[in-house]
Amino acid sequence: MPDVVVRKRMLTVEEVFHEGGPPPETPLKRGAILVAIRNPFAGRYVEDVASFMEDLKPLGLEMAQRLVEAMGGVAAVESYGKGSIVGAAGELEHGALWHAPGGYAMREVLGGAKAIVPSxxxxxxxxxxxxxxxxxxxxxxxxxxxxxxxxxxPDGPKADELVFVLAMATGPRVHHRMGGLAAADVKGEDGLR
Structure with missing residues (x-):
């Protein structure tokens, strides 16, 4: 398959001190890492794109490791997600190539997290x-x-690029109060409860 050609990477971490109510003991951190790569399928229809997922695995692991480090380590991370933005010369299915490499990379780096990674x-x-x-x-x-x-x-994706994203947070929404299953009560057996 084609090489993974990275044009740029961006890592961002925000800290939330409050949402209008009392500040939490520890500010919430939300972070993301984005990478713009050349889309090897841009401008044409290619039937077999799925094999490119294997080539993206090292990129996913590198991104997950960098983001976990920026968030304060494995023990600090409580939530995650992933996404992709496809440049105009690509198709939505090219963004779907990130599902396995991005999701499994975060689960692996976080020590086998159980929940499906939203996307x-x-x-x-x-x-x-x-x-x-x-x-x-x-x-x-x-x-x-x-x-x-x-x-x-700010400058991506260009028409022939894909932007892949991994995101994490260190805790719940600040001032959460909608009830339901509490994080302290998670069994983690099926990824749901």
Missing amino acids: TKKVGGPGTRLDVPLTHINASYVRSHFDAIEVGL
């Missing part, structure tokens, strides 16, 4: 913004961790 994707031009969903790493039903982080590159 989003879209086709867009330079400056396109993407809301990447976040859920608890071991139990998708933990409502306090339903969140999102908005990301994008």
Whole structure:
């Protein structure tokens, strides 16, 4: 398959001190890493694109490791998500190539997290913004961790690029109070509860 050609990488971490109510003991951190790569399928229809996922695995692992480090280490991460933005000469299916390499990389780096990694994707031009969903790493039903982080590159994706995203957070939404399964009660057996 084609080489993975990286044009640029961006790593961002935000800290949330409060949402209008009392500040939490520890600020919430939400972070994302974005990489713009050349889309080897841009401008044409290719039937077999799935094999490119294997080539993306090292990129996924590198991105996950860098993001975990920026978030404060494995023990700090409580939620995650992934996404992709496809340049205009590509198709949505090219963004779907990120599902396995991005998701499995985060689960591996985080020590075998159980929950499915939520995802989003879209086709867009330079400056396109993407809301990447976040859920608890071991139990998708933990409502306090339903969140999102908005990301994008000012100059990407170019028409012949893909922007792949991994995102993580260190805890629940600040001031969460919608009830449901508490993070402290997660069994982590099926990825749901």
